[in-house]
Amino acid sequence: MKKYSVAAIPGDGIGNEVVPEGQKVMEAAARLGGFSFDWTHYDWSCERFAKTGAMMPEDGLDQIRNKDAIYLGAVGFPGVPDHVSLWGLLIPIRRGFHQYVNLRPVKLLKGIESPLKGREAGSIDFYVVRENNEGEYSSIGGRLYDGSPDELVMQQSIFTRRGCDRVMRYAFELAKTRKKHVTSATKSNGISHTMPYWDERFAAISTEYPGFKTDQFHIDILTAHFVRNPDWFDVVVASNLFGDILSDLGPAVVGSIGIAAGANINPEKDYPSMFEPVHGSAPDIAGKGLADPIGQIWSGAMMLRHLGEEAAARAVEDAIADVLARGEALTPDLGGKANTRELADAITAAL
Amino acid sequence: MKKYSVAAIPGDGIGNEVVPEGQKVMEAAARLGGFSFDWTHYDWSCERFAKTGAMMPEDGLDQIRNKDAIYLGAVGFPGVPDHVSLWGLLIPIRRGFHQYVNLRPVKLLKGIESPLKGREAGSIDFYVVRENNEGEYSSIGGRLYDGSPDELVMQQSIFTRRGCDRVMRYAFELAKTRKKHVTSATKSNGISHTMPYWDERFAAISTEYPGFKTDQFHIDILTAHFVRNPDWFDVVVASNLFGDILSDLGPAVVGSIGIAAGANINPEKDYPSMFEPVHGSAPDIAGKGLADPIGQIWSGAMMLRHLGEEAAARAVEDAIADVLARGEALTPDLGGKANTRELADAITAAL
Numbered sequence: 099m100k101k102y103s104v105a106a107i108p109g110d111g112i113g114n115e116v117v118p119e120g121q122k123v124m125e126a127a128a129r130l131g132g133f134s135f136d137w138t139h140y141d142w143s144c145e146r147f148a149k150t151g152a153m154m155p156e157d158g159l160d161q162i163r164n165k166d167a168i169y170l171g172a173v174g175f176p177g178v179p180d181h182v183s184l185w186g187l188l189i190p191i192r193r194g195f196h197q198y199v200n201l202r203p204v205k206l207l208k209g210i211e212s213p214l215k216g217r218e219a220g221s222i223d224f225y226v227v228r229e230n231n232e233g234e235y236s237s238i239g240g241r242l243y244d245g246s247p248d249e250l251v252m253q254q255s256i257f258t259r260r261g262c263d264r265v266m267r268y269a270f271e272l273a274k275t276r277k278k279h280v281t282s283a284t285k286s287n288g289i290s291h292t293m294p295y296w297d298e299r300f301a302a303i304s305t306e307y308p309g310f311k312t313d314q315f316h317i318d319i320l321t322a323h324f325v326r327n328p329d330w331f332d333v334v335v336a337s338n339l340f341g342d343i344l345s346d347l348g349p350a351v352v353g354s355i356g357i358a359a360g361a362n363i364n365p366e367k368d369y370p371s372m373f374e375p376v377h378g379s380a381p382d383i384a385g386k387g388l389a390d391p392i393g394q395i396w397s398g399a400m401m402l403r404h405l406g407e408e409a410a411a412r413a414v415e416d417a418i419a420d421v422l423a424r425g426e427a428l429t430p431d432l433g434g435k436a437n438t439r440e441l442a443d444a445i446t447a448a449l
Numbered sequence: 450m451k452k453y454s455v456a457a458i459p460g461d462g463i464g465n466e467v468v469p470e471g472q473k474v475m476e477a478a479a480r481l482g483g484f485s486f487d488w489t490h491y492d493w494s495c496e497r498f499a500k501t502g503a504m505m506p507e508d509g510l511d512q513i514r515n516k517d518a519i520y521l522g523a524v525g526f527p528g529v530p531d532h533v534s535l536w537g538l539l540i541p542i543r544r545g546f547h548q549y550v551n552l553r554p555v556k557l558l559k560g561i562e563s564p565l566k567g568r569e570a571g572s573i574d575f576y577v578v579r580e581n582n583e584g585e586y587s588s589i590g591g592r593l594y595d596g597s598p599d600e601l602v603m604q605q606s607i608f609t610r611r612g613c614d615r616v617m618r619y620a621f622e623l624a625k626t627r628k629k630h631v632t633s634a635t636k637s638n639g640i641s642h643t644m645p646y647w648d649e650r651f652a653a654i655s656t657e658y659p660g661f662k663t664d665q666f667h668i669d670i671l672t673a674h675f676v677r678n679p680d681w682f683d684v685v686v687a688s689n690l691f692g693d694i695l696s697d698l699g700p701a702v703v704g705s706i707g708i709a710a711g712a713n714i715n716p717e718k719d720y721p722s723m724f725e726p727v728h729g730s731a732p733d734i735a736g737k738g739l740a741d742p743i744g745q746i747w748s749g750a751m752m753l754r755h756l757g758e759e760a761a762a763r764a765v766e767d768a769i770a771d772v773l774a775r776g777e778a779l780t781p782d783l784g785g786k787a788n789t790r791e792l793a794d795a796i797t798a799a800l
């Protein structure tokens with residue numbers, strides 16, 4: 099029997115509630131699929147930071163380097179500045195393990211209310227493929243004339259050919275399994291060095307995929323199209339920052355921001371990939387059993403797919419769709435009265 | 450009689466159709482208001498670029514430096530790369546004349562169909578105040594290892610204290626005339642130098658305005674809130690790039706992206722300010738009389754306000770709202786059959 103060794107990092111807030119529920123669903127999927135999990139739990143979090151001054155141990159990456167995957171809850175808690183908690187945990191894992199693709203599905207599901215008029219379940223179905231390692235999220239920069247009226251701050255964006263090409267190829271490979279349509283997010287009319295380069299690489303990689311439909315939009319009008327024409331898209335490829343924006347906006351237009359799933363992928367499998375919901379640690383509702391576990395469970399389905407367990411991944415996705423369509427056992431954010439465990443149990447039962 | 454000297458720059462595509470119509474409405478407003486305009490026409494455009502190799506003459510800024518305002522159509526045409534046309538005209542004017550505020554209203558108007566469910570005219574009404582001179586749109590950067598697999602491109606974002614403070618103060622002053630609520634767009638959890646600095650300045654400027662409600666959101670979730678909770682906002686202040694995105698997304702959620710207005714303002718009036726619609730030059734429909742002139746006319750209303758003609762500004766805005774609410778004489782984009790001139794004439798008549 100295949101056994102997958104997975105690092106579970108609940109992190110902060112509702113991460114502690116949804117990760118264990120996600121693990122239960124993963125266990126159920128494994129039983130049905132004839133494989134198993136070996137979980138190791140890590141307490142890396144803002145709580146740990148408060149006690150020890152570090153989000154994770156110095157050799158943190160080494161501790162999990164040989165895992166098959168990482169199953170992350172959410173990071174962030176009041177009192178610890180976001181840039182501390184994230185640059186102390188999330189971002190080092192994304193970079194250290196070359197998880198250069200951040201993949202997020204945008205899908206209008208039955209039973210989920212979209213804020214948009216006149217859209218049917220199934221009519222919106224695309225992926226945002228975000229560059230996850232470089233670009234606008236560089237730590238290079240600094241401050242001049244501190245504390246004076248002349249003070250200024252600089253920050254470098256860095257786009258490498260390797261970084262652009264590999265995430266674009268991933269997008270085309272994904273589109274190959276779908277409608278063969280790739281849309282690039284750019285801003286080459288305003289951002290005059292990095293974005294024209296991004297366009298250049300997109301044009302170059304496009305030639306490797308003849309017969310594909312390609313288009314590109316500046317990020318400003320692209321966000322407008324996400325609202326006006328979300329049915330236009332199949333695979334949208336974007337830089338780190340633009341992908342970050344689009345992969346929140348996309349779920350928002352289909353009404354699923356609270357349940358959206360995400361994957362940080364190292365496609366070559368040289369390093370473990372990491373699976374985490376889009377939502378945050380939601381300190382305001384933490385510890386009350388109110389958290390919606392679907393984002394965590396759906397991210398688990400993406401983990402199963404990455405591990406090669408496609409049938410199990412589908413089964414979990416179908417179980418989620420099923421429970422949502424029936425509208426039973428939903429948490430308050432979805433208009434129901436169930437708690438975190440009850441919703442997760444309903445999904446397990448639907449499996 | 451007061452006389453305002455204005456540079457009219459129709460630019461490209463439909464700019465050539467909507468600017469003359471806008472001028473006619475401005476003339477009508479002036480007659481009613483007891484002031485007048487002295488227009489000077491400039492052919493600065495991609496067409497000029499094709500003929501002469503420059504979007505505008507070398508001494509272009511000097512030619513219009515002493516105008517009271519600039520009334521711009523749209524810039525950009527196929528064959529001239531966007532970054533050439535824009536860095537050759539739009540951006541030099543914004544920077545050369547210290548138009549450090551880009552102001553765009555987001556308003557759900559009667560007669561305009563919003564893509565969002567269940568929103569009433571009047572229930573969404575806010576301004577995006579965008580930093581318009583620095584930030585992510587810097588021309589500083591370059592390329593290393595050209596043409597090789599190691600190729601990389603860098604671009605600097607630069608935020609100065611002066612640049613942040615003045616646009617934030619403008620936002621607070623605007624909010625003072627409204628609901629005293631200012632929202633800041635940030636991304637300090639991911640962009641680790643410039644954005645924490647932006648937050649720092651926002652906190653500092655906030656203390657100058659006691660009694661105001663302030664909040665801040667990371668740009669990713671903020672775009673989601675524009676879709677889910679557009680009624681939350683009064684004045685949203687943002688960096689150059691984030692403001693660019695939000696001021697397209699905002700009009701998109703209220704269904705008015707084709708008619709949205711914009712102003713590039715030098716609040717101190719040391720230099721002329723520039724008024725231009727949000728829409729582009731729309732080469733696909735140019736020359737056919739199909740262009741909707743409302744964005745241009747609405748931008749004219751913002752020009753009137755900036756010139757101190759508040760009553761005339763209101764009258765034009767009311768006339769636009771009136772024609773839209775009646776639903777007569779609309780252009781095809783608004784579901785009607787009128788042409789550019791007929792819609793502009795209807796607005797003049799409503800004046």
Ligand SMILES: CC(C)[C@H](C(=O)O)[C@@H](O)C(=O)O
Pocket residue numbers: 287288318535693
């Ligand atoms: C055309 C482009 C450079 C410009 C910008 O990004 O500033 C436009 O999108 C705008 O918002 O005025």
Ligand SMILES: CC(C)[C@H](C(=O)O)[C@@H](O)C(=O)O
Pocket residue numbers: 184342638639669
């Ligand atoms: C928390 C933050 C640093 C992060 C990001 O911007 O990458 C988050 O928004 C995400 O999308 O995973």
